[in-house]
Amino acid sequence: MGAVDKIKLQNRRVFYRIHWCDAPAFSPENAYSLPWGMWQWVNTSCDFCDPDSPSPDCLLCSGTGKITPLEGYSCCNSMTDLVRYFDDGGRVGLFECIRSGAGKVYAFTADWINPRRGPDGEPLVVPGDFVLELSLEDVEAILEAEEEGEL
Numbered sequence: 001m002g003a004v005d006k007i008k009l010q011n012r013r014v015f016y017r018i019h020w021c022d023a024p025a026f027s028p029e030n031a032y033s034l035p036w037g038m039w040q041w042v043n044t045s046c047d048f049c050d051p052d053s054p055s056p057d058c059l060l061c062s063g064t065g066k067i068t069p070l071e072g073y074s075c076c077n078s079m080t081d082l083v084r085y086f087d088d089g090g091r092v093g094l095f096e097c098i099r100s101g102a103g104k105v106y107a108f109t110a111d112w113i114n115p116r117r118g119p120d121g122e123p124l125v126v127p128g129d130f131v132l133e134l135s136l137e138d139v140e141a142i143l144e145a146e147e148e149g150e151l
């Protein structure tokens with residue numbers, strides 16, 4: 001069975017994420033989000049707000065001036081969104097990430113969805129019981145199925 005059919009079978013919301021190979025393994029226990037390119041947050045100053053007067057409303061530091069992780073992986077609601085996300089903002093393209101082996105793409109259901117959103121407005125999700133690692137061919141098939149309104 002192909003990835004598209006496996007996702008259809010879920011009959012519930014499926015999320016998509018690219019997970020860097022040098023980050024801690026993709027798992028519910030490791031499902032924390034940090035700003036782009038960060039794996040660790042120990043004593044890292046928040047650069048989302050003014051370090052001299054951190055804002056209590058700051059998503060990343062809540063006014064402490066130090067970054068705290070948000071529970072849940074940053075992810076997208078569709079593969080189309082994920083590709084768009086990686087094409088925006090000077091980020092390296094999704095296909096290039098997979099081809100170079102720098103990252104793996106996962107489709108997964110949610111065990112828990114954080115009511116807060118990530119730094120780019122994306123959902124923050126703890127993976128549930130369905131986790132599927134996708135090949136480049138799977139990604140292309142999913143994009144096509146989304147374009148045709150099948151997913």
Ligand SMILES: [Zn+2]
Pocket residue numbers: 046047048049050054055058059060061062063065
């Ligand atoms: Zn801050």
